[in-house]
Every structure is written in structure tokens, then in C-alpha cells.
Amino acid sequence: MIVSDRRFACPGLYRIVPSLDGGICRIKLPRGRLNAAQARALAGLADRFGHPEIEATNRANVQIRGVRAGSEDAVIEGLTAAGLAPGSSSADDVRNVMVSPLCGLDPDAPLDVGDLADRVLTRLENEPRYHALSPKFSVQIDGGETVAMAAHPNDIWFSAIDGETFAFGFAGVPGEKPAGAVAAGDAERALFALLDLFVAEIGKTNAKGEKVTRMRHLLVGRRAEAMAAALPCPVRAASDWRREEPMALGHIGARRQVDGRFALGAVPPLGRIPTRMLLDLAELATDVAGGEIRMTPWQSVLLPNIDEDALANTAARLEELGFITRPDRTLAATVTCAGGAGCRSGLTDTKADALALAAEIDGWGTPIFGIHVTGCSKSCAAPRPAPFTLLGLKPGRYDLFAAAESTGGDGPMAGFGERVGRDLTIEQAARLLMPRLPMQREKA
Ligand code: SF4
CATH class of the missing domain: 3.30.413.10 (Sulfite Reductase Hemoprotein, domain 1)
Structure with missing residues (x-):
């Protein structure tokens, strides 16, 4: 018997939470891993019962949006049959153990x-x-991997x-x-x-x-x-220890593995993977990666265990499918929340505006990385301030914040950094971002 869970407001596999565009079913993946058969099952369920795409989340999970009322049980049954459910419904929420997508593969870890x-x-x-x-x-x-959130x-x-x-x-x-x-x-x-x-x-x-x-x-x-x-084992002081900075944008492109093969990271624009793209990704993973797909907390995917002689062709196939495998476009590192198209609190169409903003910026020939477009101040897509945040005010209008110039503060607005532009169109925001390119290069 399917037990629907109503204890919390957060979406889960058994708790398909209604939103503006239908139910949201979030599937927590152990260590962010998905196999090709599971990817196909997800695509089939999304096609039949929700929007024909899956979303990658910033916790290396996936979700189906737009689940139609009355089809929740069928979705849960399908996910369970695909091996994507935990042993019991009460165990779903606690499956939040984060590791690097390069876990077990990184020669420097x-x-x-x-x-x-x-x-x-x-x-x-x-x-x-x-x-x-x-x-x-x-x-x-x-x-201690070089690619870490x-x-x-x-x-x-x-x-x-x-x-x-x-x-x-x-x-x-x-x-x-x-x-x-x-x-x-x-x-x-x-x-x-x-x-x-x-x-x-x-x-x-x-x-x-x-x-x-x-x-x-x-x-x-x-x-x-x-x-x-108070722990039941010897503990030593470590207050002076600092972790080495992870590699900037290391989740995009090829990383050599400890065994000499390669892992290849690829970004679906704005974290959305249409079902056709997902099916093709599953086929590619079967061909070159033993059927394994790793989701990442950058709302992207990584295919592991690729032989060196298959690397270039795999990257080309991913690009053909619509993934970004080189950090050469603004969309390689732009995040958005669902925005007004999918969330009642959303004041702007974040996805459409982010696409327009990225196209405008890339028109100058130099991408900007680390842009966050949010439909309201809750900032669901970015738990910490991004280098640049566009905060939705009303359709097509945003305030622009720059975290690098933050003067501090503790309110939700101050949490994005310093406000550097008010009530801007996308075009105005793009123009305001342009002079900030040198600052970004210095930080990289
Ligand atoms: S940040 Fe606001 S608009 Fe965006 S998904 Fe969260 S609540 Fe909705």
C-alpha cells in the first residue's frame, strides 16, 4: 500500500507537493547516482504523469514537476519499481548524505x-x-576531492x-x-x-x-x-585547519581519474533535462560509462569511467544533446529557481529571463559565471550568495546584487550582497554586469 507523507512541506518521493504547475516529486539519489535503466524509468514517468523533463537539484537529486493530481500513486509505484525508493516511506527524508561526484575517482583526494x-x-x-x-x-x-561543493x-x-x-x-x-x-x-x-x-x-x-x-x-x-x-572517541583540535579551495568550475569538462580513465561533467542549461535528452543521456552512459550517471550539486551530470579514446566523441555527443561541456557560455554556471512559471511566490519568469540574460551577455563574447536569478528573496536555488544575484520584483524587472562587493548586513536582501542596480530590465542588468567582468576575472 502506498503511504503518502504529509509531515513536512518539502517535496519527497512519497510527498508530492502541489505547486503552481502541478505536483513536485523529489527523488533523493544515494550519492547522487542514477543508472541508465532508472534514467529511462524517470523519463517514462515524467512523460506520462508530469512535465516532460526532469530537474536536477542543488543537492544532487532530481525531481519531476507538474505531476497531475490523481497520478501520485502511479508515480510512486513507478519509482519504486525502478529501485529509486528507500526501504520504507519514513526513510525517504533522511537520505541527505552529500559526497563529491568524483568520490572514489579523484587521484588527488x-x-x-x-x-x-x-x-x-x-x-x-x-x-x-x-x-x-x-x-x-x-x-x-x-x-578532499578537487571537485567539491x-x-x-x-x-x-x-x-x-x-x-x-x-x-x-x-x-x-x-x-x-x-x-x-x-x-x-x-x-x-x-x-x-x-x-x-x-x-x-x-x-x-x-x-x-x-x-x-x-x-x-x-x-x-x-x-x-x-x-x-563529548564524543566517545579521541578528538584533537583542528581549528587552524582549512580545506584546500575546490577547483573553480571543476564539475564541467574532463577530469582524469585515479585509474587513468576520465570523468566528464556536463551541464544541462538551468538544470532542466527534457525527457528526450535524458533518454539519449542514458544511451550514451550505457555506451561509454557502464550505464552510470552521477548527478552533481551544480545541477549538472557527470559520466564516469570513460576511456581516453572515447572522451572527445562523448563530449561531442553531449554537446549535440544540449549539454554544456566547456565553461565557455554564461549558462554553464547560471542558476535559477522555478520562478513565476512554477511557484506561487515567484514574481518573475526566472528561467526565460535567465536565458535572455545569458544570450545578451554572451553576445559580447565573454561569459560571466556565477549568476543567480531568483523569483523572490527566499533564494531556493542558491543557499549562499552567488557572485551576482538578480532578485525578481515584477515581470521582467529585477534588482541586481553583487556579493563580491557586499558590505555585510543580516536581512534577506543584504544576504545577496550589495545592491548595485534597482528595478532593471534584463538588458539593463546585462549592461550593468559588463563592467564587472575584470573583477570576476581577478577572483577566478
Ligand atoms: S525563490 Fe521564491 S520564487 Fe523561487 S522557487 Fe523559491 S519561493 Fe518560489
Whole structure:
């Protein structure tokens, strides 16, 4: 029997949440992985019951939008048959264990954290006490890969310092204010001790009067180091440790693997993969990547294990399908939320405006990377300020913010950086962005 879940407002596999353009079904993928058969099943379900495309999310998951009322059970059944559902409906929300898409492949990573991530995911799914975690509660396990997401905060992060030690911290990104470090062999025990500590506090009120649902609530009035010191394993100080900066735009294009083969990252414009494109991607993955597709937190895909002599042809085929495999266009690193076409809070058509903006900028011959077009100040598509944010005001009009010039502040608007233009058309915003190109180059 299909059990629909109504505990939270966040979409899930069993919780198909109504939106302006129909239901949203979010499918959480263990370690962001999808096989070709599952991709075909997703395409079939999207074609039959929703919009004929899937969306890549910024947590390396996928979602089907536009699910028609009355077809929810058929979608859930189809996803379950494709092996995309967890063992039980109550385990769906906790499947938030983030790893690099290059996990296990990167020759420069000190640790392959794949097995650890799998064990953590299995325990989260199978031990009911963890099902009380919020659907947004997430854990990042970072092997120190050159391609890593360092912009999305997680409730708990573990990051390899070297082949034998993990630093860890809370409510941030790997390397940000480490609370301590543990031996790699103690990481699982330490992580679950922290989860147990957190689970015991869920629903209580912190010193600020907030209900504890996320790790940041638990940190109010507590020192992270004190929490670390209570762990049932040796913990050493790591406050001076900083993670090496991940490679800029490293998720796009070819990366050599530890075994000499290649992984190839490709971006579907604005994270949307029409079902025809998805079917062709599944075929390509079968031909060159053993049928494996890895989703990334940059709303893109990565095909692993490609032989060197197949690399150029694979990139060409991806480009033919509509993916971007070189950082030579503004759309390679532009993100948007659903905007007014799919969300009741959306004040602008973010997707159409982002396409127009990218075309305008690329007309000058030099792309700009790191643009975020948002339909309202909730900023669903970018958990942290992007270099440039266009905040929707009314159809076709935006305020423009530049994070690099931020003067700080704590309001939602100040969170995007400094406002550098008001009530702009897309053309005006593009013109205002043009003089900022040198600044962006310096940062790259
Ligand atoms: S940022 Fe606003 S408009 Fe965009 S999806 Fe979120 S709530 Fe909707």
C-alpha cells in the first residue's frame, strides 16, 4: 500500500507537493547516482504523469514537476519499481548524505569516502530514531576531492585532512570553523554520536526561543568544541585547519581519474533535462560509462569511467544533446529557481529571463559565471550568495546584487550582497554586469 507523507512541506518521493504547475516529486539519489535503466524509468514517468523533463537539484537529486493530481500513486509505484525508493516511506527524508561526484575517482583526494557514505546512508534509512530528522538535515562527507561543493552548508560535515584523519564541523561547509578532528576509523562512530546528541534535542527550544530542527539551532548557547569533546572517541583540535579551495568550475569538462580513465561533467542549461535528452543521456552512459550517471550539486551530470579514446566523441555527443561541456557560455554556471512559471511566490519568469540574460551577455563574447536569478528573496536555488544575484520584483524587472562587493548586513536582501542596480530590465542588468567582468576575472 502506498503511504503518502504529509509531515513536512518539502517535496519527497512519497510527498508530492502541489505547486503552481502541478505536483513536485523529489527523488533523493544515494550519492547522487542514477543508472541508465532508472534514467529511462524517470523519463517514462515524467512523460506520462508530469512535465516532460526532469530537474536536477542543488543537492544532487532530481525531481519531476507538474505531476497531475490523481497520478501520485502511479508515480510512486513507478519509482519504486525502478529501485529509486528507500526501504520504507519514513526513510525517504533522511537520505541527505552529500559526497563529491568524483568520490572514489579523484587521484588527488586523500580518501575514498564511498563506503563510509554508504554505511551512513544505510543506518539513517534503517534505524527509525533518525527518521525524526528534518528533510533538510544533511551530512556532507568530503574525501578532499578537487571537485567539491563548498557553497552549500550542511548540518554536519566531515572532511578528510589526509588519508588518516577527518576534520568535522557543524552548520557550515567543509573546512569552515572545524570543531575538531578524529581518526578516519572513528568517523562513523563520531558522526552517529553527534546525530544521537542532536536527535535527543529535536523539538526542544534553544536559548533564542527557536525550536531545534537544524544543527544551527543546537549551537545557540553551546560551543562546537564542547560538543566535539563529548564524543566517545579521541578528538584533537583542528581549528587552524582549512580545506584546500575546490577547483573553480571543476564539475564541467574532463577530469582524469585515479585509474587513468576520465570523468566528464556536463551541464544541462538551468538544470532542466527534457525527457528526450535524458533518454539519449542514458544511451550514451550505457555506451561509454557502464550505464552510470552521477548527478552533481551544480545541477549538472557527470559520466564516469570513460576511456581516453572515447572522451572527445562523448563530449561531442553531449554537446549535440544540449549539454554544456566547456565553461565557455554564461549558462554553464547560471542558476535559477522555478520562478513565476512554477511557484506561487515567484514574481518573475526566472528561467526565460535567465536565458535572455545569458544570450545578451554572451553576445559580447565573454561569459560571466556565477549568476543567480531568483523569483523572490527566499533564494531556493542558491543557499549562499552567488557572485551576482538578480532578485525578481515584477515581470521582467529585477534588482541586481553583487556579493563580491557586499558590505555585510543580516536581512534577506543584504544576504545577496550589495545592491548595485534597482528595478532593471534584463538588458539593463546585462549592461550593468559588463563592467564587472575584470573583477570576476581577478577572483577566478
Ligand atoms: S525563490 Fe521564491 S520564487 Fe523561487 S522557487 Fe523559491 S519561493 Fe518560489
